[in-house]
Amino acid sequence: MNADAASHLSEHRITRIVADDDAMHASERTHLTQCDSCRQALSELTSDLEQLRRQAAKATPAPERHFVLPAAQSERHRISRRRWGWAAAGSVLSMALVAIVLWVGGNNRLPGISPTTLPVANVEDPAMIKAQTLAVNALPPAYLALSESIDGGYDKGFIDFLIPPLDDDSMS
Amino acid sequence: MAATSSPPPHDHDTDVSQLATAARDGNRFAFQQLVTILEPKIFRMIFYRTRSREDAEDICQDVFLKAFRSLKKLQQPERIESWLYRIAVNRVKDYHRRQKFRSLFSVLNDNDKEDDAQTEPPGERDTGPIDAIVRKEFWQKVQTMLGQLSKMEQEVFLLRFLDELGIKEIAEVLHKSESTVKTHLYRALGKFKNDTAFRAFIKEARP
Numbered sequence: 001m002n003a004d005a006a007s008h009l010s011e012h013r014i015t016r017i018v019a020d021d022d023a024m025h026a027s028e029r030t031h032l033t034q035c036d037s038c039r040q041a042l043s044e045l046t047s048d049l050e051q052l053r054r055q056a057a058k059a060t061p062a063p064e065r066h067f068v069l070p071a072a073q074s075e076r077h078r079i080s081r082r083r084w085g086w087a088a089a090g091s092v093l094s095m096a097l098v099a100i101v102l103w104v105g106g107n108n109r110l111p112g113i114s115p116t117t118l119p120v121a122n123v124e125d126p127a128m129i130k131a132q133t134l135a136v137n138a139l140p141p142a143y144l145a146l147s148e149s150i151d152g153g154y155d156k157g158f159i160d161f162l163i164p165p166l167d168d169d170s171m172s
Numbered sequence: 173m174a175a176t177s178s179p180p181p182h183d184h185d186t187d188v189s190q191l192a193t194a195a196r197d198g199n200r201f202a203f204q205q206l207v208t209i210l211e212p213k214i215f216r217m218i219f220y221r222t223r224s225r226e227d228a229e230d231i232c233q234d235v236f237l238k239a240f241r242s243l244k245k246l247q248q249p250e251r252i253e254s255w256l257y258r259i260a261v262n263r264v265k266d267y268h269r270r271q272k273f274r275s276l277f278s279v280l281n282d283n284d285k286e287d288d289a290q291t292e293p294p295g296e297r298d299t300g301p302i303d304a305i306v307r308k309e310f311w312q313k314v315q316t317m318l319g320q321l322s323k324m325e326q327e328v329f330l331l332r333f334l335d336e337l338g339i340k341e342i343a344e345v346l347h348k349s350e351s352t353v354k355t356h357l358y359r360a361l362g363k364f365k366n367d368t369a370f371r372a373f374i375k376e377a378r379p
Contacts, residue, residue, distance in 0.1 A: 015358055015362050015365060019339075019358055019361050020339055020354060045365055049364075052314075052333065052374050053334050053336070055374065055377055056310075057216060063211070063225070063229050063232065064225070064229065067232065067236040069200055070237060
């Protein structure tokens with residue numbers, strides 16, 4: 001069955017109907033039931049759009065990463081942070097305790113307790129004598145001279161002239 | 173004849189709306205369910221506009237993160253889908269803005285493109301090379317067709333025919349009046365209708 005060609009739906013109307021289902025008037029609906037040509041034009045456009053949608057969906061990969069709620073992570077972090085907080089507080093407290101104990105021990109020694117001393121080494125032992133000699137003369141003579149362990153022969157007055165001592169108030 | 177009791181029809185919109193209400197009230201499980209339902213749609217929507225799986229994944233994460241953080245502000249839970257699309261549209265705009273900025277540094281951009289080509293064509297990790305070529309050709313043709321449309325026409329066309337949103341929803345997503353959306357949609361569809369080469373390709377293509 002074919003309706004009168006004069007009453008065919010215009011391209012513009014077909015476009016509107018495809019874009020928006022609500023745009024179709026009752027008279028157009030009636031016409032479509034009778035007109036093969038208009039029905040074909042409408043269904044062709046609709047089917048092309050449907051085909052485009054399907055192919056686009058097919059040509060789209062599936063995501064490999066999915067959304068994970070951040071709150072779940074932050075809950076874990078919160079627990080972990082709380083643990084670290086307790087650990088830090090504990091270590092600070094213990095360090096403070098150690099410091100207090102050392103300070104009290106240093107200033108207010110309890111009566112009857114003397115500081116521990118190492119036993120004096122036996123100076124007659126030849127090995128110890130050698131070790132002491134080495135310790136005293138550990139540096140070569142030139143270095144000892146520089147460090148004034150050996151008198152370098154500099155005149156103290158000359159040095160004072162070059163570098164005035166800080167308590168010199170001659171300039172004031 | 174014994175009456176068969178069939179389960180009530182599964183109403184997607186009602187489910188989403190109820191889940192959105194529960195999620196807004198602090199139900200994390202409801203939000204996770206919402207993500208499960210809506211993530212594929214939102215991901216596809218973003219991919220159609222970026223053509224990069226990794227970028228689409230990143231933007232999709234941003235969209236749901238933003239939604240999760242702003243969920244308390246959602247006044248109409250039944251409109252969560254439109255709201256997510258709106259966030260996604262804005263994120264995609266930001267993405268294209270960044271891409272444009274990047275393209276100013278053409279050397280860097282060329283290097284990026286080379287890197288992309290060498291590492292992984294979008295979403296082709298588990299498909300054969302022929303499929304990859306077919307898909308690439310498909311998206312090139314789509315791009316050529318969309319190139320004839322203005323930005324607004326492109327957006328409206330994609331939202332209507334690829335993302336399957338109604339005109340009212342599109343108006344909400346784009347913050348435009350329904351009549352504006354319709355105007356752009358009619359123009360875009362008219363151009364699609366007259367692009368006989370693309371329509372012929374669509375009929376033959378099999379991505």
